[in-house]
Amino acid sequence: MPADALAHADDLAAFIAASPSSHHAAAHVAQRLVDAGFTRLEENEPWGSPSGGRFVVVRDGAVIAWVVPDGATAATAVRVFGAHSDSPGFKLKPRPTTGKLGWLQAGVEIYGGPLLNSWLDRELRLAGRLVLDDGTSVLAATGPLLRLPQLAIHLDREVNDRLALDKQSQTQPVWGLGEADSADLLGEVARAAGVDAARIRGYDLVTADAAPGRTFGHEDVFFAAGRLDDLASVHAGVAALAKTGTDGDHIAMLAVFDHEEVGSGTRSGAAGPFLSDVLERVWLSLGADREQQLRSLAGSWCVSSDVGHAVHPNYAERHDPVVQPRLGSGPILKINANQRYATDAVGAAAWAGWCAGAGVAGQEFVSNNAVPCGSTIGPITATRLGMRTVDVGIPILSMHSARELAGVSDLWDLTRVAEVFFRG
Template structure:
């Protein structure tokens, strides 16, 4: 059988911008990924149901996480997995349990800092509100107020002249609380009552919420030749989108008889990476291992088959990384300067902040060569602390060979990040080749 021949182009980047705009929260991101999988013939399975081992595509949703997999005809219980891992969450401002506050004639919303955002990027920016509402009847409802609703106003320079000489200093508790109206009559329940009305729900229907702010400015092409993309939540919905597109392409090609898959391709998009991954929907939780094991057992496998399948499996942990910054080049390793537009990056850290080793590099190099995609290497400056990803967690928790990769961007953790317009589809093409096995 031939390769899928699936070659994404700039149209993939157009679609990424649509995906980013429609996914202001992890819950929206997994719902949008699930919709794309459904259109490709995947079906949702509940974790509380018995699973069967027949061929085809399936996916599990749990909160802000999704795991999807495609079983080709003839797959055996010990058939290994090819996994693309990513995360759905991004740093932002999240609504507290008692959200209604205010002072001096301003109505405000009490928020908590999620992850490690560039705080200044949230100032003087028009913000919407999105997330998940939990209802009295036990169901949930997604909500997205995608219009200017909130704003975190910066203090005028006339009232803090030290900003010019000492830089901006923000107190996370005092300075990041957004305003959303005028009035002294702040009442408990105002924000939730507003969301109930906006969602067409009865008063008192909402008993719980997971809500977060987002910039309402649309993703856009930028630059002289529109060779850049500016947008929110590229870290890490760029990878979620690419992995979903790659899985759909592989499943479609297999169903058409264009490929013969020697493995089971998997998408695993987790929540809570930005604060440590330790949750039931995070990479350090049991979700991925449970899904993979149940897939083996549903095909009549034993624990021995499970061990064989895991031993032959490989995971690409796909997350954004740092492109060399033209204004701060000294912060990067002097011999490793990943460039925007240069293709995906292979992340290496000998202290295991990334999971890549030499054999993992060979796996990714082979996929890129097969796809005709250039790739670059990233390593941190020795004098700078190195970030981490779901890669080492996945490798340690499941004993699966894992390789850390991604797309090089600027302004990571800003409310609005920047990448080259070609890199998203170059990543997607490399993921197709990897998932083919």
């Protein structure tokens, strides 16, 4: 395995460890880019965004960053690399300290579509944001705190023949011993954040696998971690944008949205106004009128990057019999006749060109006709903005598991193609 690919995987492991929630991911992206010379902007302050600048702005669990080239005009086109910061799992409910029979438990609600059995018998963190009595938000993340213990086989002799978890009664993790009326789960989170639990007025807290990401397998070809869907794409976009200079002929932009796993219909989701708000402010700073904005959109691109299914050696019948993406064979172009992905012929040709420019082999993904296809931020972005959009990503196994599996070389190759996309 090339040293660059292994170093990239190690950096991804650190990135994931620092991003256990969407709010952490957005903050960490912003900090990485600030460290790379970007200017942090706030939505409630004037921007300016002159030519030859590099900027980043955070909205809740979403983040958008962009590079304005030297000599940008009112009709300069935009190239957006889109991804999302959230992952399926569990979210803390109101009055979360529960328990019985001497066990302390956490009241959680299922977020998105997690592969429930994959969360059993793992040490889990709680992470997200706390909103305090003065309206300020504080990021919080515990160490290993929770666990969903599975019932022993001796007490369920048919468990290997069928495993169906009750989504309410059998998904409440344990976190200690004692009685619920004398314990405080939020107090544990507050201590981790260094704040007084009595000041907490609201919270968005989710579970995350506590185990670090790592490479393994013959010649270290595999990479396993939680939240690869879709931090693998976020990391690729950050690494690529950080290397992008101001000498291009278009505005290079990274757009990382929250809430993709639950439909994107929020102020920080792809169906919300965040991207259009940022684009309009950038255009206004360049003196663009409405016609010039539309001209810019007409020449713009969005690469919607999210994971797709690699062919599974134990379940080959669930995949298309011909189009079968493999780990280690390059990023994937995602295609769906019913427009669950936004790729069309023009987008396919452009993606092939960017891959060729990076010296990267690409592959395609299409679903088995008998297996329903998921979707991404791609069709949403294309519909909201009219921007030409192509859906891509990396192939993985165990999608929506607490711990997913990717190919080390694919992670590196996606970043290399993103660099070419941003350069033009």
